[in-house]
Amino acid sequence: MNFQPSDKSQDYLGQLNTFMTTQVEPVEQDIIQHHARNERLDWREWQVCPQSEDLKNKAKRAGLWNLFLPDNQLGQGLSCLDYAPLAERMGQSLIAPEIFNCNAPDTGNMEVLYHFGSESQKQQWLTPLLAGEIRSVFFMTEPQVASSDATNMQATIIEDGDNLVLNGRKWWSTGLGHPNAKVGIFMGLSNPDNERHSQHSMVLVPLDTAGVNVQRMLTAYGEYDAPYGHGEVHFDNVRVPKSNLIMGMGKGFAIAQGRLGPGRIHHCMRAIGAAEKSLQLAIKRGTERVAFGKPLLQLGGNLERIADARIAIDQARLLTLSAAWKIDHVGVKNAMTEISAIKVVVPNMLEQVVDMAIQLHGGAGMCNDLPLSRFMAMARALRLADGPDEVHKAMVSRLELAKYQHKERP
Structure with a gap:
């Protein structure tokens, strides 16, 4: 490597x-x-x-x-x-x-359209997204089920002649509040009799379609994250043409698998950047401020905390670069351990580094004069977004145990 x-x-x-x-x-x-x-x-x-x-x-x-x-x-x-x-x-x-x-979520949505969209879908939606003329939304998480298991989705996609009819409730739909948001990708249950990972589909939904009812924006740690917004939206007999279906009925999880690999690299590398910025701010604060006759870094084990942060950031970066290398050279399917591992390691690392930086800043670290409070919200949100820590640890352990399973002798 x-x-x-x-x-x-x-x-x-x-x-x-x-x-x-x-x-x-x-x-x-x-x-x-x-x-x-x-x-x-x-x-x-x-x-x-x-x-x-x-x-x-x-x-x-x-x-x-x-x-x-x-x-x-x-x-x-x-x-x-x-x-x-x-x-x-x-x-x-x-x-x-x-x-x-x-x-995000525009990069992921653009990747879906780039890899899986039809030519007409690309022309109608991918082109203006790539030009930055519009923004987009991804509708997946639901308020009434444990969304850590994505197969729990209850929102439905039903065929009706030349149309698809969508019903259900979605929330934490990032980008829904953006003034330029025009389209969303809706994932729902379409083929309930299929194998559990072939039951769902993805459909493009223009946000001005009748029956798309935005209920509210949700606060994350007390803020609405304008201008993007994380919204709750109800789909009430929303009708779209079948031409809005991406790839095919029952292909939702296959699409998601391709979408989430590179997307997790993006999330994790941005989080590593946030950790670097937090460490930079911590060192600046710790060398410039004096308490009890000494710079803050000379007090209470702060030098060791700086060292721990440096080590953790570099370890997280190397693991993420390893995952990126494997995606490029052997494909997403062969990089699942690394992709899940970074999704656990990096947000937790960011949370620890930002917490250290906030502690060094005192009250200044908690207000929006500095980016630290928002970095902390980002870190905590990333431990849930795209699957909670526990799901990714389960994936890593399942793949690890599979290495030791011996085939039965004939």
């Missing part, structure tokens, strides 16, 4: 770092304040930030656009391993991923 970024990756990282330093970071706090003002409004009144849109146009002109997509025409042709350090750099900022059209 060779985790050294390619020359192409290093070149893009240099360009990205310059853009972040000169264009994004000087106005980041202004954009965050704009989002904070949105938080005080009804979600239907949320507005995009003009500064953010200006930065998107600059990023597009600079060729720092759709960096996540391994396509030379539609993206920049970067492999999963090549993209990983770029995602880490973006993760040091609360606003950067959208600036480069590399934010």
Whole structure:
């Protein structure tokens, strides 16, 4: 295995770092304040930030656009391993991923359409998503079942002539509150008599379709995460044409498997970037502030905590790069142990590093003057999003035990 970024990756990282330093970071706090003002409004009144849109146009002109997509025409042709350090750099900022059209859930939805969508679906939805003209939503989690087992989904997809009829309730649907959100991917039970992982399908649903009723946005640690929003939405006899079905009936889990592998690399590398930023802030605070006649870093075991953070971040990065390398070279199916492992390791690492940084900052660490409180919310949310820790540990243990199962003798 060779985790050294390619020359192409290093070149893009240099360009990205310059853009972040000169264009994004000087106005980041202004954009965050704009989002904070949105938080005080009804979600239907949320507005995009003009500064953010200006930065998107600059990023597009600079060729720092759709960096996540391994396509030379539609993206920049970067492999999963090549993209990983770029995602880490973006993760040091609360606003950067959208600036480069590399934010969830849009990246995952674009990957679904890129790999599994029909030509007409690509033309209607993928093209404007890649251009950053619209945003999208992923409808999967449900409020009335234990969604850690995705086969529990009760929302239904029923064939009716040339249409599909959708019913059910979804929540924690990220992106639903964004003013530019126009379409969502709905996953529901379509073939209940099939094998349990062949019972569900994915369908494209324009958000202005009759029967799509947004009930509310949900707070995460007291905030609405404007302008994206994590919403609850009820589908009441929503009718869409069969042409909106992705790949085929019963193919939902097969699609999800392809979607989640690279997506987890993206999530984890952004989280590693957030951990690096947290460590940087902790060291700055610990060297500049004095208590009891000494810099904070000289007190209460803080030097050891800095060392622990450095070690944990580097370990998490290496494991994530290993997963990215395996996805590139042997495919998602052969990287399932690593993909599940990083989904456990990285958010827990971020949670520990951010907690240390908050402790060093005292009250300043808990308010939004710094990104630490939002990084903590991110870390805690990632331990649930895309499957809780326990599900991924179960996957790792199942794959590990399978190595020791001997075939029965004939």
